[in-house]
Each structure stands twice: as structure tokens, then as C-alpha cells.
Amino acid sequence: xxxxxxxxxxxxxxxxxxxxxxxxxxxxxxxxxxxxxxxxxxxxxxxxxxxxxxxxxxxxxxxxxxxxxxxxxxxxxxxxxxxxxxxxxxxxxxxxxxxxxxxxxxxxxxxxxxxxxxxxxxxxxxxxxxxxxxxxxxxxxxxxxxxxxxxxxxxxxxxxxxxxxxxxxxxxxxxxxxxxxxxxxxxxxxxxxxxxxxxxxxxxxxxxxxxxxxxxxxxxxxxxxxxxxxxxxxxxxxxxxxxxxxxxxxxxxxxxxxxxxxxxxxxxxxxxxxxxxxxxxxxx
Numbered sequence: 334x335x336x337x338x339x340x341x342x343x344x345x346x347x348x349x350x351x352x353x354x355x356x357x358x359x360x361x362x363x364x365x366x367x368x369x370x371x372x373x374x375x376x377x378x379x380x381x382x383x384x385x386x387x388x389x390x391x392x393x394x395x396x397x398x399x400x401x402x403x404x405x406x407x408x409x410x411x412x413x414x415x416x417x418x419x420x421x422x423x424x425x426x427x428x429x430x431x432x433x434x435x436x437x438x439x440x441x442x443x444x445x446x447x448x449x450x451x452x453x454x455x456x457x458x459x460x461x462x463x464x465x466x467x468x469x470x471x472x473x474x475x476x477x478x479x480x481x482x483x484x485x486x487x488x489x490x491x492x493x494x495x496x497x498x499x500x501x502x503x504x505x506x507x508x509x510x511x512x513x514x515x516x517x518x519x520x521x522x523x524x525x526x527x528x529x530x531x532x533x534x535x536x537x538x539x540x541x542x543x544x545x546x547x548x549x550x551x552x553x554x555x556x557x558x559x560x561x562x563x564x565x566x567x568x569x570x571x572x573x574x575x576x577x578x579x580x581x582x583x584x585x586x587x588x589x590x591x592x593x594x595x596x597x598x599x600x601x602x603x604x605x606x607x608x609x610x611x612x613x614x615x616x617x
Contacts, residue, residue, distance in 0.1 A: 354467070356468055356490075358492050359481070359489045360472050361492070363493070372494060372524075377468075381429065381432050383592070385431070386432070387431065388425070388432075391435065391436045391472050394441055399470075403426055409423055411424045411436065412445060414458065421458055437483075441477070443478075456485055479516075491520065494525075506544070512548075521550055521552050523552055525537065525556075528560070530557055532557075559586060563577070
């Protein structure tokens with residue numbers, strides 16, 4: 334009880350001091366789970382180094398979520414904790430100062446939202462946690478689960494991660510189609526992984542054109558993470574790229590992406606460099 338009172342007092346103090354509003358980003362991925370988890374970890378670290386706090390929420394049902402990166406399992410998920418009225422600190426792991434990881438639930442959100450009184454308990458848990466971290470990344474897969482059904486996440490913006498391979502581009506476009514079919518028009522920011530800038534721009538141009546013409550989804554360009562041996566080295570050290578190799582080109586990329594996310598100045602239009610590669614044909 335004492336611990337809970339101290340948490341509530343601390344949260345109240347942060348509100349009085351004018352804590353920045355929480356920003357939620359639902360992250361969809363068309364790259365392998367290990368690459369996606371590494372990217373999310375480094376992105377959260379960059380957000381923290383920029384003076385913010387970050388909470389990573391694993392909302393996936395396929396066992397490839399961000400919590401899989403942890404060496405030890407979380408004690409409980411936020412849904413179960415809310416139902417048993419246990420302290421919320423049991424529902425997250427602090428991987429660095431200002432950075433947390435949680436599992437949302439062990440059941441799909443479609444089941445959660447059918448239980449209004451219990452959903453309210455989860456909402457209260459999420460609202461309390463939002464007073465402690467101002468940038469949230471919700472790791473999700475819409476075909477298996479839909480975090481937009483949770484009231485606290487319903488207005489989240491979307492980050493879609495793809496690579497430059499044809500399979501990844503088609504997978505990513507398929508996820509945009511799923512967004513259009515399930516939640517309608519939604520702002521989406523594209524992040525291209527393990528790709529140089531010129532190729533990343535071509536990927537963006539191909540997907541953005543199709544998304545605009547056939548799905549009426551506005552796609553903005555968040556940036557690219559270049560191929561960088563230092564990413565592998567930092568992972569082996571168990572550190573983020575910014576902590577281990579702050580001068581690397583990947584560190585600069587994560588800083589630039591973080592600045593765009595925090596300032597919300599995403600590039601919606603630009604002229605892609607001339608490239609001889611043929612555009613990927615997407616199924617509409």
C-alpha cells in the first residue's frame with residue numbers, strides 16, 4: 334500500500350510540473366522479428382537520450398514481440414495485473430533508466446474489449462503508467478490482434494517498418510491494406526531498415542504512391558536505418574547503438590528519426606533520387 338501511495342504522489346507531482354503529453358505509436362513490421370526488436374530497442378534508447386522516457390508495449394500474440402528480447406520473462410502482463418489489482422511496477426522491466434518493456438495481455442484485444450468492466454481496469458492501469466513515460470511504442474500485428482481497440486491506443490499514429498526486399502515491400506503494403514480495412518484512414522510513417530538513403534527513398538515512393546491512389550492512406554517518410562556493422566557489435570555488447578558507438582552512422586540515423594517523431598515534422602513529400610531500379614508491382 335505504501336509503495337502504491339508513493340507512486341501516486343510521484344505521478345501527481347509530474348502532472349503539476351507539466352509533464353509532456355504522451356505520444357503513442359503503433360509499430361507494424363514487415364521485417365524479421367529479431368531485426369524489428371533490435372530496431373525498437375535502439376529507437377527507444379534514442380528517444381531516452383533525447384531527454385524523454387519510453388515504454389515499449391508488446392501487444393503481439395505470435396511470441397515475436399519486443400519482450401522476447403529480454404533474457405528473463407516478465408513477471409506478469411498488464412491485463413492480468415489490472416484484474417488482480419496488483420502494483421503496476423510488477424508489469425514492466427526497466428531495461429535502462431527511463432526505458433521500460435511490458436506485455437499488454439495474454440489474450441487478444443478482441444476478447445478484452447468484450448468485457449467492459451475489466452477493460453476499464455486495464456485502461457486505468459495504462460493511464461497511470463502514461464504519467465511516467467511520454468513516448469510509447471506498441472509492437473503489434475493487426476491480423477492477429479488490434480491494439481486500436483484499446484481506448485488509450487485508439488488515436489495512435491502508425492510506424493510501418495519495411496526493408497528494400499520485394500517480399501518485405503509487398504508484406505508492408507498488405508499491412509496498409511489491413512489498416513484501411515479495419516480502422517480506416519490513418520496517418521502512417523514509413524521506416525526503411527538496413528537500406529541506404531537512395532534505395533529507401535525509392536521504397537517510400539513506390540509504397541506511398543500505391544497507398545495514396547488505392548487506399549487513401551497518407552504515408553510520410555520517417556527515415557532509413559543503414560546497414561552498419563556497429564549495430565551487430567552493439568547488440569553483442571548488450572548495449573544500444575547510441576550508447577556503444579555514438580558516432581556511427583546508425584546512431585545518427587536513430588537521432589534523426591527520434592527528432593522527427595518528437596517534433597512531428599514528418600516528410601510527406603520529397604523528390605526521390607533518380608534510380609534505375611524497376612518499381613515493385615503491388616497487388617491492389
